[in-house]
Amino acid sequence: MSTIFTKIIQGEIPSYKIAENDDFYAFLDINPNAKGHTLVVPKKEVDKIFDLDEKTYTGLMQYSFKIAKAIEKTIHCERVGLTVIGLDVPHVHVHLIPLNSMADATFGKKEKLSQKEFESIAKNIGKNL
Secondary structure (H helix, E strand, O other), X not given: OOXXXXXXXXXXOOOOEEEEOOOEEEEEOOOOOOOOOEEEEEOOOOOOHHHOOHHHHHHHHHHHHHXXXXXXXXXXXXXXXXXXXXXXXXXXXXEEEEXXXXXXXXXXXXXXXXXXXXXXXXXXXXXXX
């Protein structure tokens, strides 16, 4: 059965897409730790990051780097953090989180954003790619 991320990639579930290519899809987390919190996922559905083949793993990190640089240009933050946990959805995903404090990285602090804010943030990050 397809994961929620596969359904997002296939357009069955809406998302605030930032960018995509043949192998990866980047979109805003709808329950973000901070404004600009982005998920980068491979289009190939694999549960665990270290079960990816080396080419896909390397490609995921390279694509995440590109997205993180665009986030830095768009969102005021001290740095962009990267984390991979993967317990909530059985589909590899990288969290890119704009950080201004350690609390932004704890997954205990959440931002509430309007649809208009999500749309604007996604559009502006995408412009900076």
